[in-house]
Amino acid sequence: MKDNPVVRSLRAANEWIFGYGSPVTFGVFRILIASVLFANFCMIAIDFDAWFSERGYVPWNIASEWMGPAWRVNLLAGVTDTRIVAAFYALVTVSAFLTAIGLWTRPASIILCIGTITLHHRNPIILHGGDTLMRACAFYLAIGPAGASCSVDRLIRLWKGKESGPVKLVSLWPQRMVQFQMAVIYFTTVWAKWYGTAWRDGTAAWYPANLREFDRFPVPEFLHHQPFIAMETYGTLLVELSLATLVFCKPLRKWVLLAGLALHGYIEYAMNIPLFAFAMCSLYISHYMGDEISDWAKRLGQRLHRFAVRVATPAGQVLAQGPGRALAAADALELVTYEQGDRLGWSAQRRANGKPIDFCWASWSRSIGGWILAPLWRMMLGRALVPTHAAAEPVEEPNRVGA
Amino acid sequence: MDGDGQHRGVKVWIKILVLFHAFAILSWSLPDVPRSFRIYLTPDVPQSLLDQAKRPIGTDWLLIWNAKLHRTPFQYYLMSTGFWQSWDMFAPNPADTDVWVDAKVTYRDGTTRIHSYPRMKSLSIPVKYFKERYRKFLERAHVDDNAWLRPRFAQRIALEAYDDPRNPPTRIILRRHFRKILAPDRVTPDDYTVVDYFDYTVDQALLRKEAGE
Numbered sequence: 362m363k364d365n366p367v368v369r370s371l372r373a374a375n376e377w378i379f380g381y382g383s384p385v386t387f388g389v390f391r392i393l394i395a396s397v398l399f400a401n402f403c404m405i406a407i408d409f410d411a412w413f414s415e416r417g418y419v420p421w422n423i424a425s426e427w428m429g430p431a432w433r434v435n436l437l438a439g440v441t442d443t444r445i446v447a448a449f450y451a452l453v454t455v456s457a458f459l460t461a462i463g464l465w466t467r468p469a470s471i472i473l474c475i476g477t478i479t480l481h482h483r484n485p486i487i488l489h490g491g492d493t494l495m496r497a498c499a500f501y502l503a504i505g506p507a508g509a510s511c512s513v514d515r516l517i518r519l520w521k522g523k524e525s526g527p528v529k530l531v532s533l534w535p536q537r538m539v540q541f542q543m544a545v546i547y548f549t550t551v552w553a554k555w556y557g558t559a560w561r562d563g564t565a566a567w568y569p570a571n572l573r574e575f576d577r578f579p580v581p582e583f584l585h586h587q588p589f590i591a592m593e594t595y596g597t598l599l600v601e602l603s604l605a606t607l608v609f610c611k612p613l614r615k616w617v618l619l620a621g622l623a624l625h626g627y628i629e630y631a632m633n634i635p636l637f638a639f640a641m642c643s644l645y646i647s648h649y650m651g652d653e654i655s656d657w658a659k660r661l662g663q664r665l666h667r668f669a670v671r672v673a674t675p676a677g678q679v680l681a682q683g684p685g686r687a688l689a690a691a692d693a694l695e696l697v698t699y700e701q702g703d704r705l706g707w708s709a710q711r712r713a714n715g716k717p718i719d720f721c722w723a724s725w726s727r728s729i730g731g732w733i734l735a736p737l738w739r740m741m742l743g744r745a746l747v748p749t750h751a752a753a754e755p756v757e758e759p760n761r762v763g764a
Numbered sequence: 765m766d767g768d769g770q771h772r773g774v775k776v777w778i779k780i781l782v783l784f785h786a787f788a789i790l791s792w793s794l795p796d797v798p799r800s801f802r803i804y805l806t807p808d809v810p811q812s813l814l815d816q817a818k819r820p821i822g823t824d825w826l827l828i829w830n831a832k833l834h835r836t837p838f839q840y841y842l843m844s845t846g847f848w849q850s851w852d853m854f855a856p857n858p859a860d861t862d863v864w865v866d867a868k869v870t871y872r873d874g875t876t877r878i879h880s881y882p883r884m885k886s887l888s889i890p891v892k893y894f895k896e897r898y899r900k901f902l903e904r905a906h907v908d909d910n911a912w913l914r915p916r917f918a919q920r921i922a923l924e925a926y927d928d929p930r931n932p933p934t935r936i937i938l939r940r941h942f943r944k945i946l947a948p949d950r951v952t953p954d955d956y957t958v959v960d961y962f963d964y965t966v967d968q969a970l971l972r973k974e975a976g977e
Contacts, residue, residue, distance in 0.1 A: 375779075378779075378782070379773075379774040379779060379782075404893075404894050405897060407894055408894075408895070408897065408898075411898075411920070412897060412901075415974075416920070416923060416974035417920060418901060418905070418916065418917060418920050419901075419916075420916070423913065423916050426912070431839075431840065431843050431844060432840075432844050433843065433844050433845075433846070434844060434845055434846050477846075478845070478846030481846060482846065486900075486901055486904050486905065486913075487897040487900050487901045488900070489900055490851065490853050493848075493849045493850070493851075494849075496846055496849075497789070497847070497849060500846075500847065532774045534774065534778075534779075534782050538782065538785070538786070541786050541789075542789065545789055545790050545793050545851070546793070546851045547851075549790075549793040549794055549795065549850075549851045550851040550852065550853060550855055552794070552795050553795040553796075553851070553852045553855035553856055554854065554855040554856060555856075556795060556798055556855075556856040557855060557856030557857035557858075558857060559857045559858060560855075560856070560857070564947060564948055565854065565857065565858050567945075567947075567948045568857075568858040568859065568860045568945050569854060569858050569859070571862075571945045571952065572859065572862050572945065573862050573884075573885040573943075574862055574863070574864060574883070574884045574885055574899055575884070576884070576885060577889060577892075578889065586948075587948060590948055633884060633889075633892050633893060633896055634896070635893050635894070635896050
């Protein structure tokens with residue numbers, strides 16, 4: 362039974378989907394896709410009156426008729442008071458921001474998920490593929506371990522001593538769902554395109570490039586002629602199919618994802634399809650394991666070692682254990698070394714040449730996990746201190762990227 | 765979700781839900797049944813008609829089976845929850861017609877003005893990035909299948925064109941400007957064809973209410 366290849370394959374699939382690993386990937390994915398969601402809501406808010414008010418193009422009765430009689434998740438169903446819709450919209454936008462930075466992540470991501478679905482059901486007529494993707498991803502954020510790493514929540518947990526050491530491992534199925542979602546998108550779009558004559562005869566790329574309503578930045582004229590049109594058409598199909606299949610093959614992964622970035626980069630440059638490329642490329646990170654991302658951050662930190670600094674605490678004081686862990690976790694690139702100083706106040710110097718530098722700037726600017734906390738950073742450093750005699754034990758190094 | 769270092773494992777019901785969700789989104793995302801095979805979706809079609817129809821082969825059968833599945837209560841898992849999705853960007857063929865719309869507004873005193881609905885080509889690059897929703901809305905709102913959207917569309921145009929309570933808009937004519945992109949080996953004319961496609965008498969009471977009077 363043990364050697365049965367079917368059983369072995371099922372076990373391997375089970376381990377791949379439901380096995381445990383670092384939540385860092387999901388944390389980075391959360392930052393990327395929630396930032397896109399936040400930007401999207403901010404952009405649509407400019408024309409809120411046109412799209413969500415009762416005097417706009419899509420009042421509730423129009424949206425209701427468009428969606429049909431079936432019941433749908435829509436907390437704004439039947440609401441015709443634009444002030445309520447506006448308040449709800451603001452709440453969802455704030456929840457997108459909180460999810461992006463990882464503060465109160467679980468409730469924020471649940472509000473974001475239900476809010477996004479609600480707003481999409483409130484006005485479905487203005488949605489494009491990027492919105493559909495963002496809605497799907499909001500669901501994965503709500504059910505996955507979105508706040509386990511790369512979040513303000515984790516810094517707070519470390520600071521308060523509720524968590525210590527490296528990030529806790531989590532089941533990887535939410536990350537696998539993101540990978541699967543990406544594969545579904547690319548696979549089914551290639552399949553649907555294969556029914557189109559323009560894709561088969563190699564002219565499909567010609568049409569969008571000539572739609573003036575999609576124009577963005579100028580594209581060299583030669584790209585609008587054969588054989589480049591055919592190369593763009595078949596190249597698109599090839600890259601999209603690879604992003605659904607070959608991307609799962611580790612030796613090819615990097616090249617396939619780079620091809621995907623090139624494809625979406627070109628579309629983003631040449632065509633006016635807001636945020637779609639950013640939303641799609643946010644999914645790419647899901648093909649990397651959390652440990653790979655942590656190692657990559659370490660290697661990047663080593664390359665940037667000329668920016669490394671030593672930050673010294675005031676004489677007679679050291680970093681308390683929890684805050685010390687939080688500060689270390691925020692320093693994902695490992696560019697800051699905190700040590701006990703012998704001066705009256707804080708001090709800092711560059712590790713490369715010993716030149717002095719403002720301690721707060723030195724510490725904050727190199728701690729990418731703390732960038733969002735800029736207004737609080739100086740106060741945080743102050744509150745992180747305890748008298749030397751009160752320090753229980755030396756600060757352990759947590760998994761830094763797990764911030 | 766969070767592990768505790770001892771990996772208690774994922775509960776069976778979670779595994780079942782995850783696999784079901786994966787199946788559901790894949791099923792919902794598969795392409796529509798090609799037009800030539802839609803007869804196989806119609807119930808009670810006489811065998812004689814089926815005999816004359818083009819025979820599905822290979823994956824065509826899968827798409828037909830899939831489309832039938834979408835007519836079962838299975839659809840509610842996706843439609844009601846917001847998990848619905850489709851990935852048919854530029855598929856099966858990319859759009860080949862440039863369309864934009866404006867409106868001829870007639871005021872109470874008989875004067876007429878052209879009111880511009882945001883046209884992407886006329887906007888600056890940064891502005892059009894923010895205003896793209898207008899193009900997306902128009903893509904759906906101007907087509908004949910959605911003609912029922914036109915009265916609301918025109919009423920909103922009237923509100924936007926309303927700047928003098930003594931001389932409100934009374935009539936809106938929506939005009940479609942379109943240009944078909946021809947194949948690469950043919951020359952696409954630069955000119956747009958203009959068609960008046962909807963004539964609307966403005967609801968004055970609604971206009972005043974929406975203007976906050």
